Amino acid sequence: MSKVRILAIDDDQFFRKLYEGIMLSEGFFIKTVDNGKEGKDLLKKEAFDIVMVDMVMPDWDGIRTIEEIRKISPKQNIIMVTNSTDLETAVEAMKSGASEYILKPINSDQLLDTIRRLINRDQILLEHSKLVEESVENFEILSTYKKCLDILSINDYDKLIDALVEAMSDETGAQKGLFWYMENSGKGEWKVLGKVSVTDMKNARLPVNYALWKNSVNDGAPFLWPSDGMGSLFVPVLNGENNSVVIQLYCKRGKRRFNERDIKTTAILSQSSETALKNAEKIRALEDSSIIDDNLRIYTFALFSHYIKKQFNIAARYRRPFSIVYLNIHNIKELTSSFGTDAVKEGIGRLVGRIMNVIRGSDIMSMKGEGEFFILLSETDYFGSIMAIKRIEDGIIGSKFISDGETSMLINLLITSVSYLKDGSNIDSLLTTAVQRTEALNESLFHRLDLPEKGLWESIEAIMSLDNESLSRENELSRARGIASVGGYPDFSNDFYADLCELFVDDVLSRPYLRGALFIGVDTVSPGTKLCKKIAAVNNLATRVFVIGKKGKGEWNIPNITPVYMKEKESPLNMIFFLNEETGYVFLGKKGKGKKVQSFHTSDLYLVEKLISRLRDHYLLQWI
Structure with missing residues (x-):
């Protein structure tokens, strides 16, 4: 096997030196450049097995660099490197063509494992390519290879489920297929996912001799059940610690039996399917855990800031209004001291749920700190923000309290808004004004005269x-x-x-x-x-x-x-x-x-x- 060739693109000299040390110690060949354009020019002259691209760089950022590389080398293996606080951008990069991603600070073992995994995948694809050239069934294998590439291009988990069943059914002549899925491998229950008719779902059953069938699944290779080929062809795709996936194919066209060719074809497809599923799971996990707060099901402030930047660009270019509503639980410390963290979380969760029910689907709500929330109102001017606050206040009537079942305390929720240009022309000035306005709000005559509950x-x-x-x-x-x-x-x-x-x-x-x-x-x-x-x-x-x-x-x-x-x-x-x-x-x-x-x-x-x-x-x- 020839020496692995690595190209690292990073504007930070420290990381370029770090990559050189890691790669040379493993016997890999490495070149480093400090910008995406130079990296693209080098790829036109030399071939590299893997390109590492930093996410944040001047001129061409990581996503732009990946897009430019894909123009000249669509199949190039690319590892995107990003900060742990920039996970939303990581999702975008994976969707735009990155093969893998790793987080800074760099863990050398994780980086080398990622490189070896990509190299091994290339070897498999290379072997498949040779098989295509040598096989007398050239057309059919080319079709299989194309389906592998199609599968690898899908990042949406739900779409991928149906695509895998369809691809394997097409290649084997199966008229029906089921996507069997089990969470917590070995501990959960198998269930069918994807588009399935009511009849097929009703008739979906695993073999009676489950233990023997499970042993075959654990072997990892496609197998016939029963072995005469008149029943089903089962294709294990995932069998990890977290999830297991098996695709069941049955009812082969013309009442024919599944054969050795079907087993070999699905074995090839299963390898690409495994990679595609892992990538899709990774993206879905990023979107679920890194972008949205698990407890309250709202966006994190990091992503909220990203959306505000986009909104500023739209507002500046097209002169479109937007506003930000700021909500502050003024007595959060007193509530936590009196009722404890769990009761406060439950009460705030109920409050946030009410708010989410009254704001528009296009509005973005996020949590910044303890008891601090922001809502981005696109296409909304100052007066629209006042109306939004009124809807929120009406929507949370009856839910502004924390209780432990015996005693309760009101949540002192202060709500203000700021609007683009009226209250600031950049992110910092808008957010600062929002916080200052909330502090002034609590001192307003409206509160000093105890007017909130009066008509x-x-x-x-x-x-x-x-x-x-x-x-x-x-x-x-x-x-x-x-x-x-x-x-x-x-x-x-x-x-x-x-x-x-x-x-x-x-x-x-x-x-x-x-x-x-x-x-x-x-x-x-x-x-x-x-x-x-x-x-x-x-x-x-x-x-x-x-x-x-x-x-x-x-x-x-x-x-x-x-x-x-x-x-x-x-x-x-x-x-x-x-x-x-x-x-x-x-x-x-x-x-x-x-x-x-x-x-x-x-x-x-x-x-x-x-x-x-x-x-x-x-x-x-x-x-x-």
């Missing part, structure tokens, strides 16, 4: 019940914690409120392209007011305008204003709720003596968002 009018009543001393104290707290200030003016007049309403309307009309929502409280909703006529004169407003009050006279005929009629027992209130992609503001005023009003105002964004959300629910509005 619209209960919340307004709680706010308006604050006296001047309380307002001053809340303002000092807000400023000290870096939150938007709050304030009140006991001597505002009704005329001032009218001027304030006109000021906000003018701002909306001066920038008709800016998306937003403006809610204005009036005594009587009528299309004939000065304010309504002013808004009606402008077309194509991106900001939705709502006028809220008792129903007045006149037929409503202003398309860019939505009238909202108060319920019978509700009293008109001077109020302005304003929200757009730049700012948020709330003004509340109630009449005092004479023309005076008592008032409250704030630009606390979280309080603004929540009050608008409650107003929307109370009056069943489609506000954006």
Whole structure:
């Protein structure tokens, strides 16, 4: 056997020297280059048994390098080398043509075992190739060899199951075939997988003399059962520690017997089938355990970051919006201390399950740390993210608690969102803003006044019940914690409120392209007011305008204003709720003596968002 030739492509000199030491100590020939292009050029001039490609390199990364090598050498053995934190990319590389993969840090024994396995496979394929050239049954063997290559090209486990049965049935003339599978080899039960008719599934049975049949399976070679060939041809494919696979072929066309040629053909196919199944199992295991969190069935943060990078590319190229929802269990340590890890995991799992039921199938949810979750909302702007948070909050009602059967504690779940460009133009700034916003959220007046469980009018009543001393104290707290200030003016007049309403309307009309929502409280909703006529004169407003009050006279005929009629027992209130992609503001005023009003105002964004959300629910509005 000639000396094994290895080409290693890695931009890191340390690993190039490491590979040289390992290969030379085994008597292998090795050349190293520091980039994919140079490696491709070298492959045009020289032949190598195996090419090792590092996943992360400048210019051509590992996947690009593999694709370029496949263009000039489709059958080249390629070992992809990747970091243990980059397993999602490893899956992509396996699908794009890598023969095997190994993880850094390099284990020399594992690397050499991988190389020997590929060399042995090449020897088998070489022997098959010689057999093709020498056999008088040239056409049939060529067909078998092609099926081997077809099998090796399939990485999807479910598709591979049916492909193996079909390939062996075609080559032997079997009209029926079953894929027998057993987990935990020797300990589990055999079951049939793949596309099988109801009748065949009902009639699927292993031989009565199971022990003798199992001995034949353990021998690893195809065998006839019974031995006269009129029964079934069994082809062992896998017989490892984890799983066992046997393909059963029966009902040969023309009521003929299976023969020695069928045994030899399926023996060839079984070798390729074993390699293909192991590769497919490896990819499936990577996708199941490395990409998705086993406990909560959501994506890991490493893959989430990968998706965000893709989303940034799409957003930058096509100007498409996206948002990120950040969820933080603020009292996770207290919950764990009180109930223990298992109870907390169960409660969080229930909570996450509820969330997964209400978000879209295209949304990506991940867990970063203890009690920290992110949801990527593609094609979603700032206002869409607010609606998503509302759906989440509605969906988790009744599940925000941890219990041990005797006592329970509420989960203090804080939810905020950030949107591309509005809150940041890169990943770090967006995620940092999300975390900072959650910290501010917990200090918001919305929580300090205990409003989360209150409806619209209960919340307004709680706010308006604050006296001047309380307002001053809340303002000092807000400023000290870096939150938007709050304030009140006991001597505002009704005329001032009218001027304030006109000021906000003018701002909306001066920038008709800016998306937003403006809610204005009036005594009587009528299309004939000065304010309504002013808004009606402008077309194509991106900001939705709502006028809220008792129903007045006149037929409503202003398309860019939505009238909202108060319920019978509700009293008109001077109020302005304003929200757009730049700012948020709330003004509340109630009449005092004479023309005076008592008032409250704030630009606390979280309080603004929540009050608008409650107003929307109370009056069943489609506000954006």
